[in-house]
Every structure is written in C-alpha cells, then in structure tokens.
Amino acid sequence: MTNDVKSPKMIKSSDEIAKMKVAGKLAAQTLEMIEQHVQPGISTGELDRICHDYIVNQIDCIPAPLNYNGFPKSICTSINQVVCHGIPDDNRVLKNGDIMNIDVTVIKDGYHGDTSKMFFVGKKQPHAERLVSITQECLYKAIEICKPGTNLGDIGYVIQKHAEDNHYSVVRDYCGHGIGKVFHEDPQILHYGNPRTGMELKAGMCFTIEPMINLGTHKTKLSKNDGWTVETIDGRLSAQWEHTLTITDDGCEVLTARSEESL
Ligand code: MF3
Ligand code: CO
Ligand code: CO
Numbered sequence: 001m002t003n004d005v006k007s008p009k010m011i012k013s014s015d016e017i018a019k020m021k022v023a024g025k026l027a028a029q030t031l032e033m034i035e036q037h038v039q040p041g042i043s044t045g046e047l048d049r050i051c052h053d054y055i056v057n058q059i060d061c062i063p064a065p066l067n068y069n070g071f072p073k074s075i076c077t078s079i080n081q082v083v084c085h086g087i088p089d090d091n092r093v094l095k096n097g098d099i100m101n102i103d104v105t106v107i108k109d110g111y112h113g114d115t116s117k118m119f120f121v122g123k124k125q126p127h128a129e130r131l132v133s134i135t136q137e138c139l140y141k142a143i144e145i146c147k148p149g150t151n152l153g154d155i156g157y158v159i160q161k162h163a164e165d166n167h168y169s170v171v172r173d174y175c176g177h178g179i180g181k182v183f184h185e186d187p188q189i190l191h192y193g194n195p196r197t198g199m200e201l202k203a204g205m206c207f208t209i210e211p212m213i214n215l216g217t218h219k220t221k222l223s224k225n226d227g228w229t230v231e232t233i234d235g236r237l238s239a240q241w242e243h244t245l246t247i248t249d250d251g252c253e254v255l256t257a258r259s260e261e262s263l
Contacts, residue, residue: 010178010185010186010187010202010204010205011202011203011204011205012180012204012205012206012246013204016111016180016181016206017204017206017246019108019109019110019111020111020112020113020179020180020206020244020246020255021246021253021255022108022109022111022113023061023106023107023108023109023111023112023113023255024113024115024244024254024255024256025113025255025256026055026059026061026106026108026113027104027105027106027113027114027115027244027256028113028115028256028257028258029059030051030054030055030059030104030106031102031104031115031116031117031258032258032259032260033050033051033054033058034047034050034051034054034102034104035119037050038094038100038102038119038121039094039121039122040094040095040096040098040121040122041093041094042093042094043088043089043090043091043092043093043094044077044079044086044088044089044092044094044100045088045089045090045091045092046090047075047077047088047102048073048074048075048077048088051063051074051075051102051104052066052073052074052075055074055104055106059106059108060108061106061107061108062106062107062108063075063104063105063106063107064105064106064107064112064114064183065103065105068183070227071085071087071228072087073087073088074088075088075102075103075104076088076101076102076103076116077092077100077101077102077103078100078101078103078229078230078238078240079092079094079098079099079100080098080099080100080237080238081231081232081235081236081237081238082101082229082230082231082238083171083174083212083214083220083230083231083232083238083240084101084103084174084212084230084240085228085229085230086101086228086229087226087228087229094121095121095122096121096122096123097121097122097123097125097128098120098121098122099118099119099120099121099128099131099132099237099239100118100119100121101116101117101118101119101239101240101241102116102117102119103115103116103240103242104116105183110181111180111181112179112180112181112182112183112244113244113255113256114179114183114208114210114242114244114256115208115242115243115244115256116210116240116241116242117241117242117258118132118135118136118239118240118241120132127215127237128237128239130166131168131213131215131237131239132239134162134163134166134168134213135163135168135211135212135213135239135240135241136241137162138158138159138162138163138191138211138213138241139159139209139210139211139241139242139243140263141158141159141162142155142158142159142191142209142211143209143243143245143252143254143263144158145158146201146209146245146247146251146252147201147247147248147250147251147252148200148201148202148203148247148249148250149200149201150200150201151195151196151197151198151199151200151201152187152189152190152193152197152198152199152201153190153193153194153195153196153197153198154193154195154196154198155189155190155191155193155209156189156190156191156192156193156194156198157192157193157194157195159191159192159209159211160191160192160193163211163213168213168214168215169213169214169216169217169218170191170192170211170212170213170214170218171191171211171212171213171214171218171220171238172190172192172218173220173230174210174212174220174230175188175189175190175191175210176188176189176190176191176207176208176209176210176242177189177207177208178205178206178207179206179207179208179244180206187199187205187207189207189208189209189210191209191210191211191212201247202247203247203248203249204246204247205246205247206244206245206246206247206255207244207245208242208243208244208245209242209243209245210240210241210242210243211240211241212238212239212240213238213239213240214232214236214237214238215232215236215237215238216232216234216236217232217233217234217236219232219233219234220232220233221233242256243255243256243257243263244256
C-alpha cells in the first residue's frame with residue numbers, strides 16, 4: 001500500500017511517465033484549440049462550454065476541475081486582478097484590454113496533465129504585456145534549471161529573483177504541485193525561496209511549476225461569494241503560466257509544451 005492515492009510515489013515508472021506525456025499533450029492541445037475563441041464579446045461561460053466539449057468529445061478525456069472539491073466548471077478563467085481559480089460565468093463577457101489566464105487540467109487513462117497560459121483580449125496594454133512576459137520568463141527560467149540534484153528552493157529562488165528584479169511580487173498563498181494519478185500531490189513547489197534548500201529533484205518526478213506574479217502586493221483574498229475566486233487585495237493585475245514537467249536523467253521534459261513554444 002505504498003502506491004495508492006493516499007501515498008503516491010514521487011518517482012514515476014516509465015509506464016506512468018508515458019501516460020503523463022499523453023495527458024500533458026492533450027491538455028496543451030486544449031489551450032491551442034481555445035486560442036481562436038478568446039475575443040472581446042465572448043463570455044467565460046462559453047469558453048468553458050467549448051473546452052468541456054473538446055475535452056470530453058474530441059480528445060476523450062475528463063476535465064479534472066469539474067466537481068473537484070466542488071468546483072463547478074471544467075476550466076479556470078482568471079481575468080485581470082484574479083490570481084487563480086476564476087469560475088467561468090455566462091455573465092462575464094471579455095472586454096477589450098482584459099488579460100486572462102485559462103487553466104486546463106485533463107485526465108487521460110487515469111493521469112493528469114495541468115497547464116495554463118495568458119491571453120490578451122483585443123488590444124495589448126503595455127503594462128499588462130510586460131507583466132505577462134516577465135511571468136512567462138519566470139516559468140522558463142525555473143524549467144531551465146530543473147534536473148536531478150536541483151533543490152526545490154532553487155526553483156523558488158529563480159522565480160522570485162526575476163519577478164522582484166522587475167519590481168513585481170510573487171504570490172505566496174498558492175503553489176505548484178506533484179501530479180500523476182492524483183491532481184495535487186507532494187511535493188509542493190513554492191515560487192519563492194532560497195538556493196540550495198529543500199528537497200533534491202530526482203529523475204522520474206512529475207510536478208507543475210505555475211508562478212502567479214502580481215503588479216502590486218503579493219497578498220491575495222478569497223471571494224466570499226463563491227469560495228473559489230482568488231484576487232489580489234490591492235485590485236492590481238496578476239499573471240500566471242503553468243507547465244507540467246518530468247525530471248529526466250540529465251534535465252527535464254515539459255509534458256504540456258505547445259507548438260508555439262521551443263521547449
Ligand atoms: N489547475 C489548477 C492548478 O494548477 C487547479 C484548479 S482546481 C479547481 O493546480 F478546482 F479550481 F479547478
Ligand atoms: Co497546477
Ligand atoms: Co492548473
């Protein structure tokens with residue numbers, strides 16, 4: 001009983017990693033599919049229906065968020081000051097100048113693929129574009145150092161350093177996570193920290209890195225209305241990018257890479 005859902009192993013077998021690759025690819029494909037629909041005038045409820053239909057009927061997967069701890073929809077849509085876990089809503093229509101994270105997690109053959117990206121709605125505003133780019137660079141800098149022997153604190157450190165060097169802040173209240181048969185498993189991947197601290201990465205680990213970076217304070221508040229939506233307390237913009245990756249013998253492989261990326 002060491003490999004049940006209550007005590008998942010942190011090191012996956014090559015058979016499990018093969019399944020994680022399939023799930024990761026399909027999650028990435030869902031983000032590629034939805035891009036064309038992200039336009040001023042569409043509601044986040046409609047984006048959820050399009051993704052749900054694609055995930056269930058086109059790629060034969062399960063949308064992991066749906067009913068996860070009571071979450072009511074199949075994707076998360078987090079707009080502007082929303083940090084994460086925004087709930088798609090037919091009454092939230094995208095406006096020119098909005099920025100939005102869409103977070104997709106699919107389950108294929110029992111394994112999860114979890115990934116998110118930022119979208120610009122209509123015109124890109126320079127201050128938003130800069131936040132979104134730096135946040136993506138934070139993710140890429142973290143991925144670059146992932147290999148056996150890297151410490152978890154090194155991942156947090158490179159993200160925090162790049163964010164703070166650019167006068168942004170790193171959200172502390174939510175983190176990346178181990179992933180496999182279980183959506184959120186050990187280890188926790190903090191997006192801040194100190195070099196050469198924390199657990200060492202080992203080949204076969206699978207986890208997400210998903211930095212949430214704010215224009216103002218790092219502090220967040222949870223919506224009292226829906227119990228899910230996380231917002232910045234100062235109401236300023238937040239951005240997030242997420243990949244699922246696995247540690248290889250000499251580096252890492254990003255399981256949720258999109259064709260627009262060179263990873
Ligand atoms: N996909 C999110 C993550 O990156 C989790 C969403 S959980 C939900 O970990 F319930 F809000 F959908
Ligand atoms: Co995640
Ligand atoms: Co996610």
